[in-house]
Amino acid sequence: xxxxxxxxxxxxxxxxxxxxxxxxxxxxxxxxxxxxxxxxxxxxxxxxxxxxxxxxxxxxxxxxxxxxxxxxxxxxxxxxxxxxxxxxxxxxxxxxxxxxxxxxxxxxxxxxxxxxxxxxxxxxxxxxxxxxxxxxxxxxxxxxxxxxxxxxxxxxxxxxxxxxxxxxxxxxxxxxxxxxxxxxxxxxxxxxxxxxxxxxxxxxxxx
Amino acid sequence: xxxxxxxxxxxxxxxxxxxxxxxxxxxxxxxxxxxxxxxxxxxxxxxxxxxxxxxxxxxxxxxxxxxxxxxxxxxxxxxxxxxxxxxxxxxxxxxxxxxxxxxxxxxxxxxxxxxxxxxxxxxxxxxxxxxxxxxxxxxxxxxxxxxxxxxxxxxxxxxxxxxxxxxxxxxxxxxxxxxxxxxxxxxxxxxxxxxxxxxxxxxxxxx
Numbered sequence: 001x002x003x004x005x006x007x008x009x010x011x012x013x014x015x016x017x018x019x020x021x022x023x024x025x026x027x028x029x030x031x032x033x034x035x036x037x038x039x040x041x042x043x044x045x046x047x048x049x050x051x052x053x054x055x056x057x058x059x060x061x062x063x064x065x066x067x068x069x070x071x072x073x074x075x076x077x078x079x080x081x082x083x084x085x086x087x088x089x090x091x092x093x094x095x096x097x098x099x100x101x102x103x104x105x106x107x108x109x110x111x112x113x114x115x116x117x118x119x120x121x122x123x124x125x126x127x128x129x130x131x132x133x134x135x136x137x138x139x140x141x142x143x144x145x146x147x148x149x150x151x152x153x154x155x156x157x158x159x160x161x162x163x164x165x166x167x168x169x170x171x172x173x174x175x176x177x178x179x180x181x182x183x184x185x186x187x188x189x190x191x192x193x194x195x196x197x198x199x200x201x202x203x204x205x206x207x
Numbered sequence: 208x209x210x211x212x213x214x215x216x217x218x219x220x221x222x223x224x225x226x227x228x229x230x231x232x233x234x235x236x237x238x239x240x241x242x243x244x245x246x247x248x249x250x251x252x253x254x255x256x257x258x259x260x261x262x263x264x265x266x267x268x269x270x271x272x273x274x275x276x277x278x279x280x281x282x283x284x285x286x287x288x289x290x291x292x293x294x295x296x297x298x299x300x301x302x303x304x305x306x307x308x309x310x311x312x313x314x315x316x317x318x319x320x321x322x323x324x325x326x327x328x329x330x331x332x333x334x335x336x337x338x339x340x341x342x343x344x345x346x347x348x349x350x351x352x353x354x355x356x357x358x359x360x361x362x363x364x365x366x367x368x369x370x371x372x373x374x375x376x377x378x379x380x381x382x383x384x385x386x387x388x389x390x391x392x393x394x395x396x397x398x399x400x401x402x403x404x405x406x407x408x409x410x411x412x413x414x
Contacts, residue, residue, distance in 0.1 A: 113384065114318060163393075165381075176325065177324055
């Protein structure tokens with residue numbers, strides 16, 4: 001991950017720290033993030049790292065926020081170049097599979113769900129906001145596909161969004177255990193079947 | 208969790224340690240398991256705990272094994288009482304949803320996948336064996352449903368097992384974030400749609 005910066009300017013120290021924190025958190029999750037290890041890895045003093053974030057929790061929150069933004073951009077930007085409706089929804093799923101490929105050794109966003117879904121506090125709130133926000137994005141893309149006449153009007157966007165999300169969890173899970181290519185093949189077959197089940201039945205020609 | 212023991216005998220010390228280890232691992236995962244905390248929690252000395260397992264890794268392996276056995280028994284025993292085929296497959300899914308309800312605050316088996324899928328070693332091997340074994344169980348149940356004529360002969364057991372597994376991941380994920388009841392409702396709808404898509408088309412009466 002390299003954090004985006006204004007053209008012509010190098011990354012700020014804060015951004016460099018977040019980049020290193022990201023690499024560490026991919027291995028050990030947000031809870032495994034230690035200011036000591038981060039200071040060592042950036043060549044800064046612990047107090048130097050603290051000065052940019054104020055606390056370990058603020059650092060974790062800033063990191064979660066920056067990865068979530070990156071995730072949405074990675075998927076949405078290419079999807080928005082496609083025509084509204086099913087082409088956009090398909091591109092979105094395709095980019096999500098790509099994100100999963102790149103992050104098969106560990107996704108900070110998914111690990112954060114496991115780490116914080118049972119704990120109260122600012123990190124759980126942030127995870128919840130990020131997850132609910134992404135589910136809303138999915139629902140919106142599905143609604144556009146219904147409006148465009150690509151999916152049946154009785155398609156339930158919340159249900160379809162849940163099922164797409166579940167398949168992406170299946171992809172991430174299986175990729176880490178049994179290999180990415182087989183898992184992606186399974187995911188793509190399932191997505192096609194899922195989309196087909198929400199489309200108007202077309203008369204089959206030649207049968 | 209209470210470990211099963213021969214009738215008339217109380218649990219052994221080893222079983223009592225595993226019970227406590229399980230409670231600790233539900234919160235912090237297998238990696239969060241410390242011999243020190245376990246000794247404190249069981250009122251034993253650290254060397255007393257070590258004497259029963261030999262090493263922290265042996266303890267983690269024994270715990271993983273005992274939870275995996277418990278998971279399979281929890282689901283398979285009631286499923287085997289149902290008729291072969293779709294009734295058994297449905298019961299299996301229903302019990303899996305129940306396991307997810309009981310373990311919504313944290314499932315050691317799923318956490319272990321996140322913890323070890325990227326690391327070499329005996330724990331990864333154990334996780335892999337457990338996951339592959341469970342997927343085989345699912346495939347077997349699906350094949351029986353095909354043999355019984357409840358699912359179409361062109362149903363791909365590996366694909367269907369992947370999709371059922373993905374839905375269960377979706378259930379666990381959503382339950383922790385958005386609440387169990389809504390997540391279970393979504394999962395049940397998806398399972399029904401999935402099973403229906405693999406069944407022979409029956410002529411619809413009254414349309």
